[in-house]
Amino acid sequence: MSEKPRNVSQRLHEISKVPISQNQSVTKPKPRQSEISTQIGDTEVVNNILNAPITLRVREVLASSRELSEQLTEMIKQKNTRPTATAHAIITTKDRGMLICLSLECDGKTVNAIIDTGSQLNVVSKDIYQTIIRLPMN
Structure with missing residues (x-):
């Protein structure tokens, strides 16, 4: 007796019903990578992005953060200078003068x-x- 020709979808359906024994392991194939992508790690790229210098207008910086704006304002505000602590004070008087x-x-x-x-x-x-x-x- 000859079997009826089956279509591909029926055949795949039958294969998927076959139980896998515990000795057999299902491994996923490794994703494909180019030679360049194997040499550079993902974290290295992220670190380079975070360390990249950027140009911002002062207006953009001040508008983006209230705390940053307040800190910058406080830093440029003119303040009274604090007197320096005096370790020793010497008071001199005239030793000789006109005495009555x-x-x-x-x-x-x-x-x-x-x-x-x-x-x-x-x-x-x-x-x-x-x-x-x-x-x-x-």
Whole structure:
């Protein structure tokens, strides 16, 4: 008996129904690649794209990000300079100047005095106060 000729689709349908044993493995064919594509990896291309310099107008940059705009504005804003910390301060005064020296008399005793015309206080040594002046003090 001869078999009826089958069409290709019927034959493929029958083949697909044949069970695959566990010893047989189904492997997908490797995708086709050119010689150039095997030499260059996908991540290398992505890294090159991310590292590529681009030209942007400042207007585009400022319009794209509010945070970037605020940061740039803050960086170019003129600010008061902070005073530098002083490690040591040296105050110099005149060592010698014109002093008004007078000889004063208190209870019949002579006292040499220096008059400071800008002073609001009267200063006297403790010894002079206790031995010569001896008046109430406030």
